[in-house]
Structures are given as structure tokens and as C-alpha cells.
Amino acid sequence: MKKNKRIVITGLGTKNAIGGDVAQFAAALRQGVCGISEIDLFDTSEFRTHKGGQIKNFDPRRSIPGEFSIKRMSRADQLSFAATVEALTDADLYPLPESYKENMGVAIGGGSGGLFEAENFYVELLKKGLDRSRFSRLSTIYCASSADRIASNLELLGPKTTFMTACSAGATALGYARDLILNGQASIMLAGGVEPMCRITYAAFNALKSVDDDVCRPFDKTRAGLSLGEAAAILVLEPLEGALARGAKIYGEILGYGVTCDSFHMTAPDEKASGAVRSMQAALKDSGLAASDIDYINAHGTATPVNDVTETKAIRDVFGKRAYSIPVSSTKSMHAHTLGAAGALEGIVSLLALTHGFIPPTIHCVTPDPDCDLDYVIEGSRKADLRVVLSNSFAFGGNNTTVIFGKYEGQGAVHG
Amino acid sequence: MTRQDIEREVRDIFLRAFEIENPEMDVNLREAYGFDSIDAIELLLEIEKFLGSELTQEEKKQAMDIRTMKQIIDYIEMLAAKRKTPPEKNK
Structure with missing residues (x-):
């Protein structure tokens, strides 16, 4: 395209x-x-x-x-x-x-x-x-x-x-x-x-x-x-x-997105996380960005035992060592899992994070699972000047989508 | 049951079921208020509830030509009168 x-x-x-x-x-x-x-x-x-x-x-x-x-x-x-x-x-x-x-x-x-x-x-x-x-x-x-x-x-x-x-x-x-x-x-x-x-x-x-x-x-x-x-x-x-x-205010930009499928199971994610990995990689490719450009990941983060460990693995596979320095949070801990609306709702979360300069927290996470070893922003929201946010949505049936949003600076830019 | 009772009930049904407030008596309900065929069928259910008895197929067919509030009230008045005066064979 x-x-x-x-x-x-x-x-x-x-x-x-x-x-x-x-x-x-x-x-x-x-x-x-x-x-x-x-x-x-x-x-x-x-x-x-x-x-x-x-x-x-x-x-x-x-x-x-x-x-x-x-x-x-x-x-x-x-x-x-x-x-x-x-x-x-x-x-x-x-x-x-x-x-x-x-x-x-x-x-x-x-x-x-x-x-x-x-x-x-x-x-x-x-x-x-x-x-x-x-x-x-x-x-x-x-x-x-x-x-x-x-x-x-x-x-x-x-x-x-x-x-x-x-x-x-x-x-x-x-x-x-x-x-x-x-x-x-x-x-x-x-x-x-x-x-x-x-x-x-x-x-x-x-x-x-x-x-x-x-x-x-x-x-x-x-x-x-x-x-x-x-x-x-x-x-x-x-x-x-x-x-x-038309002199509109501008929240941010859709830099790219990726869509993949698991072809694995009706409700479980592919345990090798290949669908999620390819979804994030496709979004990065579509955006023309490198893994090093991502400042925050709004995770799918459903809190099912299998999703969170698989998504964590996928993030590690895509970002390598840098995975440990990218804040990752699941706002589903606050607004719950809104299924068909989730990807769009978390798109709004991503844009608010970019415009208001903060990373929303993962609430209710007290002691992270040892297999979930990233920075999940569990201490509360964090001030941050974000430039690029990646948002994951990994659905039943192995329907994976990742959208990448970018900060917009210039005429009309929204500041929170 | 007076004509006023019927009118009051029909206006209540229109507000409650079809979100149409105080419809005019002689206007075409579809053109003026978007009253459609699904509404028409549900109006018949409401009329059955109001009269406390089911409508016959023949009576339902008679409703096909109704276009205005006035015609609805006439129709219910006719149905109510029929129910007050049982047909000869049932006596």
C-alpha cells in the first residue's frame, strides 16, 4: 500500500x-x-x-x-x-x-x-x-x-x-x-x-x-x-x-498495524507465541519502526494464566533485552476486558498516554508471576514523555492485532 | 370503555413502546413518525393486551389499512364493541 x-x-x-x-x-x-x-x-x-x-x-x-x-x-x-x-x-x-x-x-x-x-x-x-x-x-x-x-x-x-x-x-x-x-x-x-x-x-x-x-x-x-x-x-x-x-486538534497518529493468526486452538494462544510475535513484528514493519522505538506497550494482559505468560514471552522474543526496559501495562485491570471494544478502547488509552504524558498502571498486580518478568507498572501510573505506543489485542481463535500509535507534535497537537 | 379511555391508552402505548409523544390524529403515522411494519405488529399485541383477548386473523387483516391515530382508535372501538356484543351463534 x-x-x-x-x-x-x-x-x-x-x-x-x-x-x-x-x-x-x-x-x-x-x-x-x-x-x-x-x-x-x-x-x-x-x-x-x-x-x-x-x-x-x-x-x-x-x-x-x-x-x-x-x-x-x-x-x-x-x-x-x-x-x-x-x-x-x-x-x-x-x-x-x-x-x-x-x-x-x-x-x-x-x-x-x-x-x-x-x-x-x-x-x-x-x-x-x-x-x-x-x-x-x-x-x-x-x-x-x-x-x-x-x-x-x-x-x-x-x-x-x-x-x-x-x-x-x-x-x-x-x-x-x-x-x-x-x-x-x-x-x-x-x-x-x-x-x-x-x-x-x-x-x-x-x-x-x-x-x-x-x-x-x-x-x-x-x-x-x-x-x-x-x-x-x-x-x-x-x-x-x-x-x-480545518484546524482540528490532533491526538496522535496511527503509525501502523499488524494482523496475524495462530491456526492453533479455539481459546488458547499458541504456546510458542508465534502469532503474537508475528503480529507485533508486522505492526513494526508496517510502521517502518525498529523495536527500539517503542516506549510503552499496552498489553492484551487479560490475566488468564496462559495469556499473560505467553504475551510476556512474545514481547521478550520481539524486543530481546530491551523488553526489560519497556513499561508494559494491562489497563484491563481497571476497565476490565471489553472484548470486541477492547482494541479500540485501548487505542484511546494509548492516545491519552501519548497526549497526557503518562503510563497507566496495572492495578491488582501485587506479586508478579516469576514467568512474567517485565516492568508491568504495578506501583501506580508513571509520568513519561512517550513518543510511540504499541497496543496488543490477542483474541480467541488466534486472532491477533497490534496497532502502533505515534505522538503528534505540530499545529493542533493535543496536550493533556 | 369510552373513546377517551381508548385514546388515552393508545397515546400511552405510543409513548411507551414507540417513543412517539402525542401523535396527531389525522397524519400518516409512517410519514410523520417513522411508524413501521414492526411497530404495527407490536401495536396489535398491545391492543390484544388492552382488550384482554386475542384478535382473529380476520381482525388482524382489517388493521392492514390503518394509517392514522384516528383509524387506530376507530379500530379498537369497533373491536371493543364486538366483544361487548357476542356474535349470535355464541348466545
């Missing part, structure tokens, strides 16, 4: 367990706030675990402007559209000017889509019978619904797609959106991810015994699994020259 353009990020929006918006999220990351608590979105009494990174007190009508109907929008649709409005407002593109609509697209990573509403339909069906159940609850079950609603609400006419590669979907959406702009298929993109909490996903991870019954403890020797979370994370991507021409 001809890289005759630099692609920058000019707007951010999020809803997650520790941030009702980006400003709140940045403060929480810096303070090391834990958003993992008892779930009250649905009854967890029959489950083995009861905690998660739920977005508490979400009121769609307070987050979505009144001109947009929320009728028949799933929780995922509502969260992602609320984050979209925040990102566009942040980018000084809301209300969206008519001239942007034709060449603006949307790429979203997702997972559970409208499953929560579908579950509610079946609850109603079992209680009241088919004739008394509102089947419109099923109309948003498909994962692409959130991108559909974003596009139709904003009357976008550019490319639209949804990735469903589990926990790497949000990261892949960012890379793909960058490619669409580089290829001239879109002039500006909304890219990100969304994952709502729901009973089926919660049950599935419980059945796999992948969930810690307390809070997740990435890289800790007593870690016992991940904490499930929910989030929407939306970023506005555009070419640097376009951003400069």
Missing part, C-alpha cells in the same frame, strides 16, 4: 466502566481506578462469578441528542452512538456538516451485539408466550447493527463494515479504517468498537472457567482469569492534511 498520507486521530469518545466520557476516563486511568464491581444489569445469582466492568447508570437519553430516536436500539447501539456523538463533538464535527457525509465511513469491532435484548425477548417468551413477546427486541441481534445505526443516524454514504474477530475486533477496525483512508476509499472514518454485557457472554466465559471471581490480576502469580467488561470506544480518523486544513 502506498503510504502517501499520514493518518491522525482528531476525536475520541467512550463509555466504559471507569469513564462516562474521555476526560473522566483519562483521570481514572491516571489514578488507577478499578471499575470492576458487582453486576446489576442482570441476575448473576446462578453464575459462579458476580463481578464485571459494567457501565453503571447508563441513561441513553442523557447521552444521545434528542433529535435521534433510541427506539429499537440495543444497549450496544446506544453505547456506540453515544460515544460517536462524543467523538464527533470532540473533533468539532458535530453536527456533522453535509459535505462530510458522502466520503465518511464507519468500521466497528463488535461481539455480543444485541444479545442482551435477545435474551430479554426469550425471558419474556418463556414467561408470557410467543404471542405476548415483543419480537422487535430481536431486530438488533446482529453485530453489525451498531455500525448500521451510526451510519443511518448520521446519513453516512462511505464504507461501512463490522469486524467480529472477538477481542481483536476493535483494533482491527482501527487498522482497516486507516487503510480505507490511505486507499482513497474514504476521506474520514469513524472507527472503534463496542461490547455490551450480556448473560450469554458472561455464561460462556464462566463455563470456560476463564473468569476470576474477584477482580482480574494481570501478570500476578495468583491471577485466576479475566474480568468481563463492556464499553464503546470511537475514534475519528482523517488524513493529516485534512485535519490541518
